[in-house]
Amino acid sequence: MTSLLKPRDGKDVEAAVHWALAESKTLEIVGQGSKRGVGRAAQWDLSLDLSDLSGVTLYEPDELILSAKAGTPMAEIEALLAANNQELAFEPVDYGPVFGAGPGRGTIGGVLGANLSGPRRIKAGAARDHFLGFTAVSGRAETFKSGGRVVKNVTGYDLCKVMAGSWGTLAALTDVTVKVLPRAETEETVLVLGLDDATAARAMSAAMGSSNDVSGAAHFPAPVAASLQAEAGAALTALRLEGVAPSVVHRRRALEVLLKSFGEIAVLEEGASRDVWRVIRNVTPFTGGARALWRISVAPTRGHEVAAAIGEGAEYVYDWAGGLIWVALPATEDGGAERVRRAIAANGHATLIRAPAAIRASVPVFEPQEPGLAALTRRVKESFDPKGIFGPGRMYAGI
Amino acid sequence: MAMAELAAQPRNEKAVKAAIGALAAKFGNRLVTSQAVREQHGNTLTWIENQPPDAVVFPQTAEDVQDAVRICVQHRVPVIPYGTGTSLEGHINAPQGGVTLDFRDMNRVLAVHAEDLDCVVEPGVTRKQLNEYLRDQGLFFPIDPGADASIGGMTATRASGTNAVRYGTMKDNVLALKVVLASGELISTARRAKKSSAGYDLTRLFVGSEGTLGVITEITVKLHGIPEAISGGICPFPSVEAACNATIATIQSGIPVARIELFDELQVKACNAYSKLTLPESPLLFLEFHGTEAGVAEQSARFGEIAADLGGGPFTWTTNTEERNRLWQARHDAYWAVIGLRPGAKAFATDVCVPLSRLAECVTETQRDIAEHNMLAPIVGHVGDGNFHTSVLLDMNDPAEVATAKAFSERLVERALAMEGTCTGEHGVGQGKMKYLQAEHGEALAAMRAIKHALDPQDLMNPGKIVAF
Numbered sequence: 052m053t054s055l056l057k058p059r060d061g062k063d064v065e066a067a068v069h070w071a072l073a074e075s076k077t078l079e080i081v082g083q084g085s086k087r088g089v090g091r092a093a094q095w096d097l098s099l100d101l102s103d104l105s106g107v108t109l110y111e112p113d114e115l116i117l118s119a120k121a122g123t124p125m126a127e128i129e130a131l132l133a134a135n136n137q138e139l140a141f142e143p144v145d146y147g148p149v150f151g152a153g154p155g156r157g158t159i160g161g162v163l164g165a166n167l168s169g170p171r172r173i174k175a176g177a178a179r180d181h182f183l184g185f186t187a188v189s190g191r192a193e194t195f196k197s198g199g200r201v202v203k204n205v206t207g208y209d210l211c212k213v214m215a216g217s218w219g220t221l222a223a224l225t226d227v228t229v230k231v232l233p234r235a236e237t238e239e240t241v242l243v244l245g246l247d248d249a250t251a252a253r254a255m256s257a258a259m260g261s262s263n264d265v266s267g268a269a270h271f272p273a274p275v276a277a278s279l280q281a282e283a284g285a286a287l288t289a290l291r292l293e294g295v296a297p298s299v300v301h302r303r304r305a306l307e308v309l310l311k312s313f314g315e316i317a318v319l320e321e322g323a324s325r326d327v328w329r330v331i332r333n334v335t336p337f338t339g340g341a342r343a344l345w346r347i348s349v350a351p352t353r354g355h356e357v358a359a360a361i362g363e364g365a366e367y368v369y370d371w372a373g374g375l376i377w378v379a380l381p382a383t384e385d386g387g388a389e390r391v392r393r394a395i396a397a398n399g400h401a402t403l404i405r406a407p408a409a410i411r412a413s414v415p416v417f418e419p420q421e422p423g424l425a426a427l428t429r430r431v432k433e434s435f436d437p438k439g440i441f442g443p444g445r446m447y448a449g450i
Numbered sequence: 451m452a453m454a455e456l457a458a459q460p461r462n463e464k465a466v467k468a469a470i471g472a473l474a475a476k477f478g479n480r481l482v483t484s485q486a487v488r489e490q491h492g493n494t495l496t497w498i499e500n501q502p503p504d505a506v507v508f509p510q511t512a513e514d515v516q517d518a519v520r521i522c523v524q525h526r527v528p529v530i531p532y533g534t535g536t537s538l539e540g541h542i543n544a545p546q547g548g549v550t551l552d553f554r555d556m557n558r559v560l561a562v563h564a565e566d567l568d569c570v571v572e573p574g575v576t577r578k579q580l581n582e583y584l585r586d587q588g589l590f591f592p593i594d595p596g597a598d599a600s601i602g603g604m605t606a607t608r609a610s611g612t613n614a615v616r617y618g619t620m621k622d623n624v625l626a627l628k629v630v631l632a633s634g635e636l637i638s639t640a641r642r643a644k645k646s647s648a649g650y651d652l653t654r655l656f657v658g659s660e661g662t663l664g665v666i667t668e669i670t671v672k673l674h675g676i677p678e679a680i681s682g683g684i685c686p687f688p689s690v691e692a693a694c695n696a697t698i699a700t701i702q703s704g705i706p707v708a709r710i711e712l713f714d715e716l717q718v719k720a721c722n723a724y725s726k727l728t729l730p731e732s733p734l735l736f737l738e739f740h741g742t743e744a745g746v747a748e749q750s751a752r753f754g755e756i757a758a759d760l761g762g763g764p765f766t767w768t769t770n771t772e773e774r775n776r777l778w779q780a781r782h783d784a785y786w787a788v789i790g791l792r793p794g795a796k797a798f799a800t801d802v803c804v805p806l807s808r809l810a811e812c813v814t815e816t817q818r819d820i821a822e823h824n825m826l827a828p829i830v831g832h833v834g835d836g837n838f839h840t841s842v843l844l845d846m847n848d849p850a851e852v853a854t855a856k857a858f859s860e861r862l863v864e865r866a867l868a869m870e871g872t873c874t875g876e877h878g879v880g881q882g883k884m885k886y887l888q889a890e891h892g893e894a895l896a897a898m899r900a901i902k903h904a905l906d907p908q909d910l911m912n913p914g915k916i917v918a919f
Binding site: 111112113114115116166176179180189193194195196197199200201202203204205206207208209210212213215216217221232233234235236253256259260261262263264294295297298301302305348350351352374397398399400402417418420421423424426427428430431432433434435446447 | 618678872
């Protein structure tokens, strides 16, 4: 059992890091621990638990920004925003169910640290694109701030972007500010039925290139679609339209015209549409279970080739118009690492999101980097955390 | 750091000479040392003095860039990347001398992936050149700073423009980069996949780094489909405050406006005089909506209602291209119209950005400041982002005028910072805004400096910009 440091505020965090630095202890930064299973299996001396740094510190609905302490639960933030008809437009995936825990877990600091984003990423961007500012404690035990409350600035290096997706290996976030946006009044989903993966990729590309402002484009091949809707049995390609009702209706009609040559079309009204996108967002077909779960990012039109190249025993769904593939593989031997990475053939990257520790200890979890890029990664890590106290080895061995 | 210190940076004449000798052997007549060319490459568009490099090299390939960087680093001579020279804060000055790499000849569009909505370009491709290239394919690249800047320069300065409220800025539209580091190594920051989460986001570390971490040699950018329909129009308001409130209400209600630009009365007057228009001489919003025919019509109608609720209007709009261009002509001519207010003067541009809720207050106070100091300084704002520019008209040879303008600019930055804004929304830090960075970022500067030291340990990549070493 790892011992725990549980700071109550930013000052405590600084003191904790100061102590760890002096004692040469390594720290695992956690909020609620909902994504603890992601990353290489490594050992750290202590957990730096930020869950007591909790609470929304500033929310001005008019201004479309929200500031909160890093450990604030996502559930609290999402409820507050929903009460004001707003949301986090990047629609972060909820990894709770993927790891067999309940839904609605995670903290805002964790979401940003992991740069989580969901189906709307193709229209609204990822978490990091909505990350306006932060306060953090570096591996030098120095508190520093970056960014602020404006949506646009060009004041030097964009540290928010570097912190987003650093998985707690550069600095401990203590306070964050994010952009929030009005929630769409309604939504509908156009389903195209029975497409093979290659045709679905073309249909999604046509929809994305049109003026219909598609805010989600996903494809469920037949085996996975069957697990969704018992009677379906055919592949489903889903395209989401959001906005005010009249606009959604006329864009839906335009999209039906555009896509009718691809296959039979069905429309999901608001309620059913929301359900489907929740399934996609939270990777519901592959939650729980013992299979290894891969998250592959490629150029959208290549998605189906990559998926096909993985071979036997792989089940997958596509999001982001084919650019994101969630792949479930048997959690045996290397969890499929060799064939996944061979299928990508250096044209994208794969992250092993879920696998037993033994596999995560033996294969790279994040896409291996070319030597030049790896050296650069090391230098960036050292510039924030020169002694390597924050989650060393979580992303790459020795970094 | 004061300007006097910038000018007094150490120079090693012997090293410079040796580097130029080695570069001449490699690049022949693609190395230029004439005074006129050198001075042209230190152009600043402000009162910051011209600090020319010692030589200008015109690379044609990434290998050329690697060779030039290696030679310069070996002799400890600074390297300054140059696109079209339209940056506004001394980004391309050479305070310690050194070698400018001008990307004029690296202007090829390398690949367009229409179905994936991205393309790969060399840094010298300009935004207009790219859009002409893309037009036949029904695609466009949305970032449009005032100048016809290079994509390399726009990446290095994290540029934005009038479309940012819908399409974002360069930070949202760059997918991957190839960069020559101070070591001379050429690295790819990401693959062409839409999402670059393979490790730290190094792509966006270089976006906005102003050439201080390495030299960008190739850029993959996101493209967008040319909208099926565009509606555009203008809407007068009784006050700047009402126009700002209409902007906030529009964005808050989720109307996906593509462009929303504010002109103050003086700017409208200038445009009327210059473009022979009869626009109502009150604060004005220029708007554009992108989407389907029915969509843009509905968005325009909804905006019209918001404007009327706030005492503005009528909102005159159209989806007809020629009509729209006529209405938008004033926006496109804004710069020349400003110059027309005082022939012979230069326009010095300010660039603060504040939280949206403070925008009206900031613009109004700034107008008062302008009036109190008898300056001629119309205001144009990308108000959807809380960002606005004043164009201070002044005679750069009159020290009293320059002093007044400088003091005004400092007050404006202080005002924006006091409102939790930023000293620069889109022009960048360069040399001109370095001193404000301390006030705005405090401890983040130490983090930025640590990155600078890690990536450029000898301070040779565009030194004297963003962070003092």
